[in-house]
Amino acid sequence: MGGITTKMKRILDIDKLQQRQKKQKSNSWQRIKNDPVKFGHYKEWRKQYGNKKKEKEVRALLPPPIVTAAVPFEKVRENIISQITDLMGRVDWQDHELRNVWTALENLRSLIFIGDKGTPFLWLL
Numbered sequence: 001m002g003g004i005t006t007k008m009k010r011i012l013d014i015d016k017l018q019q020r021q022k023k024q025k026s027n028s029w030q031r032i033k034n035d036p037v038k039f040g041h042y043k044e045w046r047k048q049y050g051n052k053k054k055e056k057e058v059r060a061l062l063p064p065p066i067v068t069a070a071v072p073f074e075k076v077r078e079n080i081i082s083q084i085t086d087l088m089g090r091v092d093w094q095d096h097e098l099r100n101v102w103t104a105l106e107n108l109r110s111l112i113f114i115g116d117k118g119t120p121f122l123w124l125l
Contacts, residue, residue: 081108 004012032038085108093101 084108 032042085105088101088105
């Protein structure tokens, strides 16, 4: 009994063929499930996919962000100060408050200048 007989070789060849066929029949999911490294990668990918999906759903529920046009700082400042002065002019001030109001208006006037000329915006005050 020294070597491999023809019958034994034939059995080994049949086993190899069956293994190949079995391998070809198994789909990619079964191969991933059976390989611990690939299955670990799959679980990590699935977790990230779930997180991204949740983020998309949350973003879909939120109202869209309001896009504002870029307004120069000077225009914003002029608008705010003019609104403040309008509001201050509508109030019926008591005599003892008028001095403080006048000082506040002077301070506001010093904040607003239009253009390069340096002309005060609130020159009527």
